[in-house]
Amino acid sequence: MNAQELLDLKSWAEQTFGNVQLHDLRRTRRMVKAASKLAEKPLDSLPAQMHAWKETKALYRLLDEPDVTFPALMHPHFHQTRERANASPVVLLVQDTTDIDLSHRHKISGVGQIGNERGRGFFVQTVLAVCPEHREVLGCIAQEPFVRIPAPEGEQRHERRKRAARETDVWMRQVRHIGTPRPASIWVHVGDRGADIFPFFHACQATQTHFLVRAAQNRRVEHSEEEIRYSLDRARSWPSQAIRPLEVPARHGHKARSTQVHLAFGHMTLLPPRLDPRQHKEPLTV
Known part of the structure; x- marks a missing residue:
C-alpha cells in the first residue's frame, strides 16, 4: 500500500x-x-x-464502553449517505440480509440460530444507496443487526400469523427508518424474494418511495369486479418491450449458458392476503 x-x-x-x-x-x-x-x-x-x-x-x-454503541458509531455515516442520496436524481436502496456465522465461537453469548438452525450467530440487515447512472455506491443508509428468536415449540400456522412481531418486520423497519426523500430525488427500494410481503409495499408507499421486488408469490390481482387473476400469470401475458442478452454462470451442477431477458411492464392491482390478520386490507395498485 x-x-x-x-x-x-x-x-x-x-x-x-x-x-x-x-x-x-x-x-x-x-x-x-x-x-x-x-x-x-x-x-x-x-x-x-x-x-x-x-x-x-x-x-x-x-x-466495551457503554457509550460506544452500534447506532452511535454508524449515525454520521448514515447521515452522510442520506445527504448524497438526496443530491442524486435517482437512487436505488438495495436491501438484503447477511448472516454472521460464529458457530466456531463456542463460548460466545448473545447469539441465535442461523442457517439450518444448527449454526450460531446473528443477522445484519443492510441497505446500500446506489446511484444507477454511474453504478456508484453512495454508502450505507441504514443497517440493523438482529438475533433470530426461535418460534415457540408446536406453534401452528394460524398462531404464527397472529404473532405481534415477526423476523420479516426488519424489512419494513429499514424503509420507515430511511423515510421520505427530498422532492427532487426518486428513491427505489430494491429487494429479493424476502421483500415480497404486503407490509413492505405499503411501507414504501407511505414514505413516498418506489419499490422493485423479485416476486416470490403468485398473488391475487383484481382483473374485474367479477374476476380475480394472479400476478405472475398477468405479468407473463404482457407483450415484450425489449430484449437483453444475459450470460448465466455455471452453478449447482448446471453448465454456463447464454439466454435472453424479455422486459415487459404494466399496471395491476394486488389484493391483500386473505388469511393474515396483520396485513393491510386495502388493494395495492402497482
Missing part, C-alpha cells in the same frame, strides 16, 4: 468517524485511528489489523 492510499484511508476514517458522539473526544480520536487500520486489511483478524497487542487491547476497551 503506497503513501497516497494510506492518506486516503486516513481521510476516509476522519470523514466517516470524525463526528461520532461518544461523550469523550479521546474516544472519537481512537475510533478514527482504529478505523483507518481496519480499512488497511479488512479481512485480517483484529490483532493483525491493529499491528500491536497494546493497540488491540485499547480497541477492546473502547468497544
Whole structure:
C-alpha cells in the first residue's frame, strides 16, 4: 500500500468517524485511528489489523464502553449517505440480509440460530444507496443487526400469523427508518424474494418511495369486479418491450449458458392476503 492510499484511508476514517458522539473526544480520536487500520486489511483478524497487542487491547476497551454503541458509531455515516442520496436524481436502496456465522465461537453469548438452525450467530440487515447512472455506491443508509428468536415449540400456522412481531418486520423497519426523500430525488427500494410481503409495499408507499421486488408469490390481482387473476400469470401475458442478452454462470451442477431477458411492464392491482390478520386490507395498485 503506497503513501497516497494510506492518506486516503486516513481521510476516509476522519470523514466517516470524525463526528461520532461518544461523550469523550479521546474516544472519537481512537475510533478514527482504529478505523483507518481496519480499512488497511479488512479481512485480517483484529490483532493483525491493529499491528500491536497494546493497540488491540485499547480497541477492546473502547468497544466495551457503554457509550460506544452500534447506532452511535454508524449515525454520521448514515447521515452522510442520506445527504448524497438526496443530491442524486435517482437512487436505488438495495436491501438484503447477511448472516454472521460464529458457530466456531463456542463460548460466545448473545447469539441465535442461523442457517439450518444448527449454526450460531446473528443477522445484519443492510441497505446500500446506489446511484444507477454511474453504478456508484453512495454508502450505507441504514443497517440493523438482529438475533433470530426461535418460534415457540408446536406453534401452528394460524398462531404464527397472529404473532405481534415477526423476523420479516426488519424489512419494513429499514424503509420507515430511511423515510421520505427530498422532492427532487426518486428513491427505489430494491429487494429479493424476502421483500415480497404486503407490509413492505405499503411501507414504501407511505414514505413516498418506489419499490422493485423479485416476486416470490403468485398473488391475487383484481382483473374485474367479477374476476380475480394472479400476478405472475398477468405479468407473463404482457407483450415484450425489449430484449437483453444475459450470460448465466455455471452453478449447482448446471453448465454456463447464454439466454435472453424479455422486459415487459404494466399496471395491476394486488389484493391483500386473505388469511393474515396483520396485513393491510386495502388493494395495492402497482
